[in-house]
Amino acid sequence: MVKKVVESFNVEYLQVMDENGIVDKELMPKLSDKQIKEFYETMILLRAFDDKSFNMQRQGRIGTYIQYKGQEASQLGSAKVLNDDDWMFPMYRSGAALIVRKHPMHKLLQYGGGDIRGLKTTEKVNNFPISIAVGTQSPHAVGCAWASKLKGEKTVAMAYTGEGGTSRGDFHDALNFAGTNQVPAIIVCENNQYAISVPRNKQTASNTIAQKAFAYGVYGIQVDGNDIFAVYKATKEAVDKARAGKGPTLIENLTYRLADHSTSDDAKKYRSDKEVNEWLKKDPIIRLEKYMRSAKLLDDKYKKEVAAKAAAQVEEEVKKFESIPDPKPEEMLTNIYSELTPDLKEELEELKK
Amino acid sequence: MTKMNIVEAVKSALDNELKKDKSVLVMGEDVGKNGGVFRVTDGLYAKFGPNRVIDTPLSETGIMSTAIGLAVNGMKPIAEFQFSGFIYGPLDQLFTHASKVRSRSSGMFSCPLVVRTPFGGGIRALELHCESVEAFVGHMPGLKVVIPSSPYDAKGLLLSAIRDPDPVIFLEPMRIYRAIKEEVPDKEYTVPLGKAKIVEEGSDVTVISYGAMLKYTRDALAKTDYSAEIIDIRTISPLDTETIINSVKNTGRCVIVSEAPKNLGFAAEIMARINEKAFFDLEAPPVRVCGYDCAFPLAKLENFYIPDEKRIIRAVDQVMKA
Numbered sequence: 001m002v003k004k005v006v007e008s009f010n011v012e013y014l015q016v017m018d019e020n021g022i023v024d025k026e027l028m029p030k031l032s033d034k035q036i037k038e039f040y041e042t043m044i045l046l047r048a049f050d051d052k053s054f055n056m057q058r059q060g061r062i063g064t065y066i067q068y069k070g071q072e073a074s075q076l077g078s079a080k081v082l083n084d085d086d087w088m089f090p091m092y093r094s095g096a097a098l099i100v101r102k103h104p105m106h107k108l109l110q111y112g113g114g115d116i117r118g119l120k121t122t123e124k125v126n127n128f129p130i131s132i133a134v135g136t137q138s139p140h141a142v143g144c145a146w147a148s149k150l151k152g153e154k155t156v157a158m159a160y161t162g163e164g165g166t167s168r169g170d171f172h173d174a175l176n177f178a179g180t181n182q183v184p185a186i187i188v189c190e191n192n193q194y195a196i197s198v199p200r201n202k203q204t205a206s207n208t209i210a211q212k213a214f215a216y217g218v219y220g221i222q223v224d225g226n227d228i229f230a231v232y233k234a235t236k237e238a239v240d241k242a243r244a245g246k247g248p249t250l251i252e253n254l255t256y257r258l259a260d261h262s263t264s265d266d267a268k269k270y271r272s273d274k275e276v277n278e279w280l281k282k283d284p285i286i287r288l289e290k291y292m293r294s295a296k297l298l299d300d301k302y303k304k305e306v307a308a309k310a311a312a313q314v315e316e317e318v319k320k321f322e323s324i325p326d327p328k329p330e331e332m333l334t335n336i337y338s339e340l341t342p343d344l345k346e347e348l349e350e351l352k353k
Numbered sequence: 354m355t356k357m358n359i360v361e362a363v364k365s366a367l368d369n370e371l372k373k374d375k376s377v378l379v380m381g382e383d384v385g386k387n388g389g390v391f392r393v394t395d396g397l398y399a400k401f402g403p404n405r406v407i408d409t410p411l412s413e414t415g416i417m418s419t420a421i422g423l424a425v426n427g428m429k430p431i432a433e434f435q436f437s438g439f440i441y442g443p444l445d446q447l448f449t450h451a452s453k454v455r456s457r458s459s460g461m462f463s464c465p466l467v468v469r470t471p472f473g474g475g476i477r478a479l480e481l482h483c484e485s486v487e488a489f490v491g492h493m494p495g496l497k498v499v500i501p502s503s504p505y506d507a508k509g510l511l512l513s514a515i516r517d518p519d520p521v522i523f524l525e526p527m528r529i530y531r532a533i534k535e536e537v538p539d540k541e542y543t544v545p546l547g548k549a550k551i552v553e554e555g556s557d558v559t560v561i562s563y564g565a566m567l568k569y570t571r572d573a574l575a576k577t578d579y580s581a582e583i584i585d586i587r588t589i590s591p592l593d594t595e596t597i598i599n600s601v602k603n604t605g606r607c608v609i610v611s612e613a614p615k616n617l618g619f620a621a622e623i624m625a626r627i628n629e630k631a632f633f634d635l636e637a638p639p640v641r642v643c644g645y646d647c648a649f650p651l652a653k654l655e656n657f658y659i660p661d662e663k664r665i666i667r668a669v670d671q672v673m674k675a
Contacts, residue, residue, distance in 0.1 A: 087426065089422075116456070116457060116459065117459050119457055119458065119459070120458060120459035120460075120461050121458070121461055123461070128425065128458070128462065129454075129457040129458050129462075131450075133445075133449045133450075136418070136445070136446065136449055136450060137450075139415060139418035139419050139421075139422065139446075140418060140419075140421050140422040140425065140450070141422060142418075142419050142422060143418065143419030143420060143421055143422020143423040143424075143425075143426070143430075144422035144423070144425055144426040145422070146419060146422065146423055147422065147423045147425075147426035147427055147428045148426060150378070150404055150423075150428065151376075151426075151427065151428075157422070157426075169412075169414060169442075170414065170418060170446075172412075172415075173410075173412050173414055173415030173418055173419070174415075174418075176410050176412070176415060177409070177410060177412075177415050177419045180410055334460075335455050335456045335459060335460045336455065336456055336494050336495050337455070337495065337497070337519050337591075338455070338463065338517075338518040338519055341547065341590075341591035342547070342591060342592075342593075342594065342595070343591060343592070343594075
């Protein structure tokens with residue numbers, strides 16, 4: 001008779017830059033000053049767009065909007081690593097990742113305004129339409145990455161999910177199929193602590209989301225999701241590894257949803273101001289600012305310029321959105337199949353009457 | 354030409370297409386070394402290898418969801434589900450995503466996959482092995498639903514389904530998998546989707562069926578003196594309304610035979626179309642012969658559930674005497 005340990009895992013946590021903007025030089029990824037400034041400028045733009053979209057919803061200029069406020073580093077630092085021909089399977093809160101991946105802001109407003117055409121990606125970037133059904137998209141990235149592997153292509157696929165999405169069977173399927181087939185997929189779990197009102201500790205009894213990967217023969221890592229450098233570093237390593245044929249990764253970005261779940265939600269009902277204030281101090285933008293100021297990459301003048309430029313760019317996008325003509329009613333019948341069926345032809349005639 | 358049953362005809366189609374198109378792959382539980390629980394993929398693993406004929410983990414939902422990702426990125430997955438009742442889990446992915454890839458991406462992406470599963474009862478199988486799922490899947494815009502009833506059509510329709518740019522649910526009539534043998538070309542050929550077939554011409558009454566029930570409907574009518582026009586629907590969606598309406602206008606009488614539960618079923622859809630388009634040509638109210646509105650029963654009772662010759666003939670008598 002024998003009783004022994006047959007398997008054990010270590011789950012790592014990665015933080016490169018702490019809440020005071022102090023960076024661990026050994027862990028710091030190779031980034032030029034220009035790249036760091038680009039990170040900052042993009043995050044300011046993302047925040048400006050998010051705030052503007054929220055206001056537009058309140059003014060009745062768009063319908064439901066889902067804010068990503070507080071998750072800019074988590075989405076920018078990961079989406080930025082992908083090439084245009086890599087695949088991304090976003091979820092409803094992945095607006096920032098989409099913008100990083102060249103999805104025009106006015107098209108996000110178009111979708112928010114009730115026009116499905118706003119989900120259409122540009123021809124050169126493989127952004128799948130956002131998933132509305134929680135967690136269903138992770139296995140698509142796995143299937144997609146599997147196709148790249150079978151075709152001998154070097155593209156990788158990345159899915160975004162929340163910690164709530166990890167409760168679904170689809171998350172299990174994604175990791176299990178990714179592991180058994182060792183496909184070049186990266187699943188980014190943005191653990192923002194809440195699935196609408198249900199806190200993280202009610203989704204799973206695991207200490208981390210990252211540790212779940214190891215059960216499937218997949219590598220997992222927990223990352224400070226409000227630290228742009230850590231997210232970038234962890235994602236880059238995962239993408240490089242996938243591209244080299246060395247298998248999938250689950251990345252847990254620890255972050256916080258600073259806004260309500262959606263414009264139809266009131267988070268005050270289920271979480272305290274004290275908790276939110278604690279997380280406001282960890283805001284990914286403030287943290288990067290602190291670092292950049294000490295590294296002499298940012299001063300008040302630059303900060304002001306960046307904010308003004310972002311605001312102007314967002315206004316430009318709003319104008320573009322407001323000039324988009326409404327979809328024609330018949331457009332709801334096209335693109336159901338590659339060709340109109342006899343029934344759809346009849347319905348089209350009826351619609352035109 | 355080779356004499357084939359439906360199992361062999363389906364395999365012949367898979368063999369043709371695996372050979373012809375490198376993006377085609379077969380995936381499912383036990384489809385590889387084992388050759389599938391009905392032997393449909395027997396020998397394909399040895400011929401095409403583990404990257405083309407893929408044994409997956411045992412998760413129907415996982416097969417469906419990863420097939421979507423594969424299809425979006427240029428592959429043509431043919432996913433096998435062992436029995437039709439196991440499709441209820443993957444329906445989530447099929448409805449939520451596969452059916453909407455084209456519309457939600459405004460045509461930028463498509464999802465050209467095929468779902469194959471045996472359907473219908475009559476083989477004394479376990480629970481959830483005999484479900485008639487055609488109405489569920491056919492109701493979802495964006496999906497096509499195909500049901501062959503003969504070896505020749507099984508091969509030709511499956512080749513069309515694989516080459517179709519949209520997701521196709523291919524329901525194979527389990528009860529007659531090996532009941533009919535006919536000459537089938539070894540080479541590739543297609544039978545178009547969306548076209549019903551008049552399998553017997555007649556002038557007294559139009560009798561509409563599909564899948565395994567078509568055979569039993571034909572057998573039943575052969576025992577009567579009626580001149581029945583028998584239509585094999587072949588594609589549930591998109592439906593060939595024209596063939597149905599033309600026939601009913603000619604005969605003025607119609608019986609629809611389907612082993613699915615009657616309530617809200619596909620037979621009702623056919624009746625609705627006849628009402629809309631051929632009402633004034635009717636000599637008698639159309640009649641449905643369907644399965645009962647209950648769970649598909651186990652072996653002891655399945656012969657009472659599935660429409661039999663007696664029920665079919667009774668229905669035809671009813672519309673003829675009206």
